Amino acid sequence: ASMMADAGQGEDRSLALPSLPPMYLQPQATERIRIEIISLSLHPETTLSEQVQQLYVEYRFPGVPLAETETPLSLGKPHTGREIYFHFSKVIALDPEGASIQRELLFSMLQAELPGQSWLQFMVVSEPTPGVEGECEDVGVSYVDLREILLTGRDVLDPQDLGSAIGRLKVSVEAAAALCAIYCEGRRKAEEE
Amino acid sequence: MGEAEEAAVPESGAVFTFGKSKFAENIPSMFWFKNDTPLYISCGDEHTAIVTGNGKLYTFGSNNWGQLGLGTKNTINKPTCVKALKPEKVKLAACGRNHTLVYTEQGHVYAAGGNGEGQLGLGDTEERSTFHLISFFTNQYKIKQLAAGSYTSAAVTEDGQLFVWGDNSEGQIGLAGEANVCVPCQVDVGKPVSWVSCGYYHSALVTRDGELYTFGEPENGKLGLLPEQLKNNRVPQPVPGILERVNKVACGGGHTVALTETDVYTFGLGQYGQLGHGTFIFETSVPKAVEHLKSHKICNIACGENHTAVISDSGLMFTFGDGRHGKLGLGEENFTNQFIPTLCSNFLKFTVYLVACGGCHMLVFATPRPKGSEEILDH
Ligand SMILES: [Mg+2]
Ligand SMILES: [Mg+2]
Numbered sequence: 001a002s003m004m005a006d007a008g009q010g011e012d013r014s015l016a017l018p019s020l021p022p023m024y025l026q027p028q029a030t031e032r033i034r035i036e037i038i039s040l041s042l043h044p045e046t047t048l049s050e051q052v053q054q055l056y057v058e059y060r061f062p063g064v065p066l067a068e069t070e071t072p073l074s075l076g077k078p079h080t081g082r083e084i085y086f087h088f089s090k091v092i093a094l095d096p097e098g099a100s101i102q103r104e105l106l107f108s109m110l111q112a113e114l115p116g117q118s119w120l121q122f123m124v125v126s127e128p129t130p131g132v133e134g135e136c137e138d139v140g141v142s143y144v145d146l147r148e149i150l151l152t153g154r155d156v157l158d159p160q161d162l163g164s165a166i167g168r169l170k171v172s173v174e175a176a177a178a179l180c181a182i183y184c185e186g187r188r189k190a191e192e193e
Numbered sequence: 194m195g196e197a198e199e200a201a202v203p204e205s206g207a208v209f210t211f212g213k214s215k216f217a218e219n220i221p222s223m224f225w226f227k228n229d230t231p232l233y234i235s236c237g238d239e240h241t242a243i244v245t246g247n248g249k250l251y252t253f254g255s256n257n258w259g260q261l262g263l264g265t266k267n268t269i270n271k272p273t274c275v276k277a278l279k280p281e282k283v284k285l286a287a288c289g290r291n292h293t294l295v296y297t298e299q300g301h302v303y304a305a306g307g308n309g310e311g312q313l314g315l316g317d318t319e320e321r322s323t324f325h326l327i328s329f330f331t332n333q334y335k336i337k338q339l340a341a342g343s344y345t346s347a348a349v350t351e352d353g354q355l356f357v358w359g360d361n362s363e364g365q366i367g368l369a370g371e372a373n374v375c376v377p378c379q380v381d382v383g384k385p386v387s388w389v390s391c392g393y394y395h396s397a398l399v400t401r402d403g404e405l406y407t408f409g410e411p412e413n414g415k416l417g418l419l420p421e422q423l424k425n426n427r428v429p430q431p432v433p434g435i436l437e438r439v440n441k442v443a444c445g446g447g448h449t450v451a452l453t454e455t456d457v458y459t460f461g462l463g464q465y466g467q468l469g470h471g472t473f474i475f476e477t478s479v480p481k482a483v484e485h486l487k488s489h490k491i492c493n494i495a496c497g498e499n500h501t502a503v504i505s506d507s508g509l510m511f512t513f514g515d516g517r518h519g520k521l522g523l524g525e526e527n528f529t530n531q532f533i534p535t536l537c538s539n540f541l542k543f544t545v546y547l548v549a550c551g552g553c554h555m556l557v558f559a560t561p562r563p564k565g566s567e568e569i570l571d572h
Binding site: 013014015016017018034054071072073074075076082083084085086087088089090091 | 201217223224225226227228229249251271272274464465472473474475515516517526527528529530532
């Protein structure tokens, strides 16, 4: 790494500031999508079975293994009026422009006419307590509409409250620039054909 | 950090930045001092102060209140030597939410930054963008430690006296009836004090005989007191439940961390994992030893608003709590809250000496381990 002397106050050369290694050069906004599962609360009237003690959240993103898009931990279910906080942030580096199943899938979501087909779905899943018999069980579902992000050009920020039958899930999705690029590419290809 | 960076770090080590440090556009990064090493690091809510072995003070970060002491209010995005203090040798520094305290070898205590509650100790409530001498501390007091909280300040002398000043709206400087004080006042718990920490709205002290006292905002169990003690939250009260000697304490936004000879105890709010007690305990008023640290000898602790960092005597670092902005040093954009202490693998090939945590950032001073010494890590 190269070094630069601190130029801030002229003569101060006591500080070494190595240049950033290339690994920190961030991909362009058009090549990345950031999704954060922030927090979850339950409606006061929600009654979950005694079996439900801890919850995690997952979503399915085209071309990304599910193991990478589920919160790494289950958290104890929130008490009434409380939230549980995951702050699970993932940056998905999209396949580059060109032939890519991931880009085709995203393009078809963005083009979808039927409601539901352009949804990025988030599942709230109950995981059995360690040492207790049982299966993982979906207890709630919520979604962010990717087509809406495309049409409004606005990321889902500050965190979006996703209403659901059992509670509220807060997520943020930074995807507008990337979805726009995918949509434009898809349309261009369709016209060429 | 990758191999490339590791190779670039000099033997004398580097300071590593994580989270919203304002340095290097908040990307995890590092710097070091030529012919000098950091002795002491402190983080405020959004600013940082570093004291070096040569007695220089460097500051950077947010500066809306002049808390960097550089004579301006511009955000400073790289460590900048406070030239005005150069005639003296700086020994200690403490960053509060928006102010900074320093102590020099000449026996002077200086303060700069926000002063709305008198936290500069200068007898008024006017902010200062340069370091001003707190005249109360003539060189008859030898200061052992400085601490600063949201709008609070504290100093412990070598002979065990505790002085406090600033905001007391929640009793967080332990002066019972006062609303706030603009000059240092003594707090006496009947025995010598060896350590103090100021959190956002609560504080804690340790006596020389190893007893932990807390005071300030009583909510969420962060005082670790019994229900019947909470009505006296404006004066320091002993925390029951830690049977061993307490050596150090660190206060965060809603949580408290106490270090004993053998264990790390935490209590208060843990909704982001900052207590390190796992995924079911989000709040407790009962001090509880952190299970996952029992096999390590921890020698240093630090609290940010919602995160915690500890260093073991073998120079390993563990972090837990709120992972946003990559402040836990476990990944910048791919991150998650950590509910148990998590080994910071970035530093496996380093010896970590210093860590300081702020509102949304963390600074670490570490040196590369000599080649062939990695077996020390087999814990
Ligand atoms: Mg699963
Ligand atoms: Mg231990």
